[in-house]
Amino acid sequence: MLEIRNLHARIAEDGTEIIRGLNLTVKAGEVAAIMGPNGSGKSTLSYVLSGREDYEVTEGDILYNGESILELDPAERAAKGLFLAFQYPVEIPGVATMQFLKVAMNEQRKARGEAELSTPDFMRKVKEAASALKVEPEMLRRPLNVGFSGGEKKRVEILQMALLEPKLCVLDETDSGLDIDALRVVSDGVNALRSPDRAMIVITHYQRLLDHIQPDSVHVLYKGQVIKSGDAELAKELEANGYEDVIKSAA
Amino acid sequence: MTAQNVIALTQAESALIDTYNNHVGSLPGDENVLLARDNAIYALKTHGLPSRRIEAWHYTDLRALLREVPADDLSAAAEKVAPLLDGSSVFTISRDGSVEGRVEGATVRAYDAALLDGSAAADLSPLGDDDAIGRINGGLVNSGFEISFEDGVAPANAIEIQMFAVGGQLHSRLNVNFGRDSKVRIVERHIGTKGSAALSSLVSDIKLGDGAEVEWIILQQEEDISSYLGQLKFALGENAKFSLFILNAGGKLVREEIHGVTKAPGADFQMRVINLLGGDSHTDVTMVLGHDVPETTSTEVIRNIVFDKAKGVFQGQIRVAPDAQKTDARMACNSLLLSDAADFSAKPELEIFADDVQCAHGATVADIDRKQLYYLMSRGIPESKARGLLVQAFVAELVEEMEGQDLIEALENVIADWLEARDA
Ligand SMILES: Nc1ncnc2c1ncn2[C@@H]1O[C@H](COP(=O)(O)OP(=O)(O)OP(=O)(O)O)[C@@H](O)[C@H]1O
Numbered sequence: 001m002l003e004i005r006n007l008h009a010r011i012a013e014d015g016t017e018i019i020r021g022l023n024l025t026v027k028a029g030e031v032a033a034i035m036g037p038n039g040s041g042k043s044t045l046s047y048v049l050s051g052r053e054d055y056e057v058t059e060g061d062i063l064y065n066g067e068s069i070l071e072l073d074p075a076e077r078a079a080k081g082l083f084l085a086f087q088y089p090v091e092i093p094g095v096a097t098m099q100f101l102k103v104a105m106n107e108q109r110k111a112r113g114e115a116e117l118s119t120p121d122f123m124r125k126v127k128e129a130a131s132a133l134k135v136e137p138e139m140l141r142r143p144l145n146v147g148f149s150g151g152e153k154k155r156v157e158i159l160q161m162a163l164l165e166p167k168l169c170v171l172d173e174t175d176s177g178l179d180i181d182a183l184r185v186v187s188d189g190v191n192a193l194r195s196p197d198r199a200m201i202v203i204t205h206y207q208r209l210l211d212h213i214q215p216d217s218v219h220v221l222y223k224g225q226v227i228k229s230g231d232a233e234l235a236k237e238l239e240a241n242g243y244e245d246v247i248k249s250a251a
Numbered sequence: 252m253t254a255q256n257v258i259a260l261t262q263a264e265s266a267l268i269d270t271y272n273n274h275v276g277s278l279p280g281d282e283n284v285l286l287a288r289d290n291a292i293y294a295l296k297t298h299g300l301p302s303r304r305i306e307a308w309h310y311t312d313l314r315a316l317l318r319e320v321p322a323d324d325l326s327a328a329a330e331k332v333a334p335l336l337d338g339s340s341v342f343t344i345s346r347d348g349s350v351e352g353r354v355e356g357a358t359v360r361a362y363d364a365a366l367l368d369g370s371a372a373a374d375l376s377p378l379g380d381d382d383a384i385g386r387i388n389g390g391l392v393n394s395g396f397e398i399s400f401e402d403g404v405a406p407a408n409a410i411e412i413q414m415f416a417v418g419g420q421l422h423s424r425l426n427v428n429f430g431r432d433s434k435v436r437i438v439e440r441h442i443g444t445k446g447s448a449a450l451s452s453l454v455s456d457i458k459l460g461d462g463a464e465v466e467w468i469i470l471q472q473e474e475d476i477s478s479y480l481g482q483l484k485f486a487l488g489e490n491a492k493f494s495l496f497i498l499n500a501g502g503k504l505v506r507e508e509i510h511g512v513t514k515a516p517g518a519d520f521q522m523r524v525i526n527l528l529g530g531d532s533h534t535d536v537t538m539v540l541g542h543d544v545p546e547t548t549s550t551e552v553i554r555n556i557v558f559d560k561a562k563g564v565f566q567g568q569i570r571v572a573p574d575a576q577k578t579d580a581r582m583a584c585n586s587l588l589l590s591d592a593a594d595f596s597a598k599p600e601l602e603i604f605a606d607d608v609q610c611a612h613g614a615t616v617a618d619i620d621r622k623q624l625y626y627l628m629s630r631g632i633p634e635s636k637a638r639g640l641l642v643q644a645f646v647a648e649l650v651e652e653m654e655g656q657d658l659i660e661a662l663e664n665v666i667a668d669w670l671e672a673r674d675a
Pocket residue numbers: 011018036037038039040041042043044045054087
């Protein structure tokens with residue numbers, strides 16, 4: 001489903017290279033975990049996947065279902081089924097969460113040539129998804145992410161994911177800022193979306209998320225490269241021993 | 252009258268004077284009114300329209316900007332549209348001096364009556380040498396209302412005054428008195444006729460008695476080939492609260508002046524302005540506010556969205572009189588410039604002669620926030636739509652804080668329609 005080949009990406013403004021020859025393949029139905037020390041380029045990778053224009057790809061390619069998506073803007077990538085749950089969701093004063101959800105869902109449908117949702121259908125879908133993720137309906141009337149607590153923001157990210165039904169989900173530290181109960185609620189939400197035709201990339205620092213969301217593969221990112229890949233066991237080793245050994249043996 | 256021309260008149264100036272000369276016989280008024288009209292037009296003839304050399308018009312060179320003045324068709328009949336808020340009492344400004352509709356607890360009479368009995372004569376003199384709106388309107392006024400709300404009245408529904416720019420020119424007056432402790436919502440609408448250029452002017456004189464609470468909403472939606480000149484004067488009694496909301500969403504050349512004073516302690520003035528500007532329009536909101544007595548408050552928030560080659564101006568002058576201690580006055584003007592040629596000039600001016608006061612002003616200019624744009628797009632919202640949402644969000648705050656879901660929705664729709672019409 002996703003094939004990243006020798007990807008090099010730099011900060012557009014100052015030319016600093018962050019992703020330095022990264023290779024990664026994720027198959028349909030697979031849950032891939034990405035771990036790695038702070039500043040290794042995990043969030044940057046997620047931004048580059050989603051098409052954020054602050055980063056420039058200088059070499060390599062990103063193939064999604066066999067096609068390069070480098071020329072597509074973030075909205076076009078989203079309409080094709082790509083979704084990024086942000087590490088730091090953006091606050092948008094003046095745009096009510098409900099209004100935003102409706103526009104996003106309908107714009108994606110339009111781009112795919114589907115009919116727009118009727119208001120009752122939309123309301124029903126939102127209500128169901130919100131109650132599953134324990135998001136208070138009152139919150140959806142507030143401006144998007146404005147004044148939401150850290151955990152609320154993360155839950156609303158997963159709510160968006162559930163409603164938009166993407167094919168490739170990238171979750172950037174969705175577990176950070178969640179209390180123990182919220183972690184379970186959010187993990188259940190993510191697991192509910194697991195399906196043979198959907199792939200997930202889960203970026204995290206902690207094994208405890210991977211206890212809830214069992215990964216099929218684990219990849220260690222360091223200085224903009226995948227330096228080691230393995231199965232769920234690799235995450236447990238890292239949890240026990242830290243990154244030092246992996247980094248040393250890669251050098 | 253032998254006019255001593257010191258200037259070569261522009262096309263617009265000549266047209267205004269011609270309008271007067273052609274219609275003076277049929278304009279309503281007794282001999283005192285006629286004299287006042289004559290004086291106003293004579294001043295226009297000798298001084299012309301103000302250019303940028305006149306300080307109050309520095310950012311709006313009326314002489315250069317007002318290029319054409321459409322001919323005035325006196326027989327044009329007023330039109331009507333559905334009110335902004337269901338259930339409103341609607342009054343339509345018309346030239347035939349008729350008054351349709353009524354409000355419980357208020358007397359309404361056509362301004363014609365005041366012109367005919369001469370009581371209007373004193374109103375017709377301009378505020379000063381630079382008062383071009385007072386001159387034009389004073390010379391040509393042909394319609395309007397006098398409304399007086401009794402003490403303590405609180406109509407359940409809004410009173411909507413419609414000024415329909417038909418027949419080329421419409422020059423009107425509104426004198427409104429709000430009795431002690433009355434509580435009233437007024438909607439003032441300026442509506443154009445599709446495809447026909449107009450010049451309209453409105454001078455309003457508003458007095459709030461002690462304890463009166465008035466919300467005054469101005470919705471300016473002239474055609475983008477039309478000119479509108481407004482002048483709203485107000486005076487506030489003890490503990491009176493005056494909330495003025497202005498939405499400019501039309502017009503090619505617009506000047507909206509606000510001249511207000513607080514006359515007794517406890518008076519509060521709130522002003523919120525949303526300017527939606529596009530094309531090659533020019534829109535100027537100029538406020539002169541006097542805190543004349545101790546313990547009065549005011550807050551002005553102006554939000555501007557500027558596209559294309561449009562130009563906007565906000566001049567906000569707050570004057571705090573020497574003994575007006577404990578004044579609290581705050582003013583903020585924020586602009587979102589959406590093209591390189593878009594322009595907004597903000598000129599805040601504080602003249603403070605008292606020492607124990609709180610006064611603040613700020614002006615900012617911003618562009619669309621790229622992080623917010625990216626976030627919306629990452630959810631599949633195409634760039635143009637995402638920009639539209641953020642533009643709307645920039646002014647939404649001022650609408651959301653208003654009272655009543657029906658009003659909020661009505662104003663949101665006007666804003667959304669304006670933005671959509673641009674995209675189409
Ligand atoms: N727009 C930017 N401007 C400046 N530096 C940047 C920018 N984007 C990324 N970087 C730098 O690139 C490096 C990688 O950042 P990134 O956020 O991808 O790390 P990460 O692996 O997600 O870290 P963490 O685990 O702390 O979230 C960091 O050193 C960061 O400071």
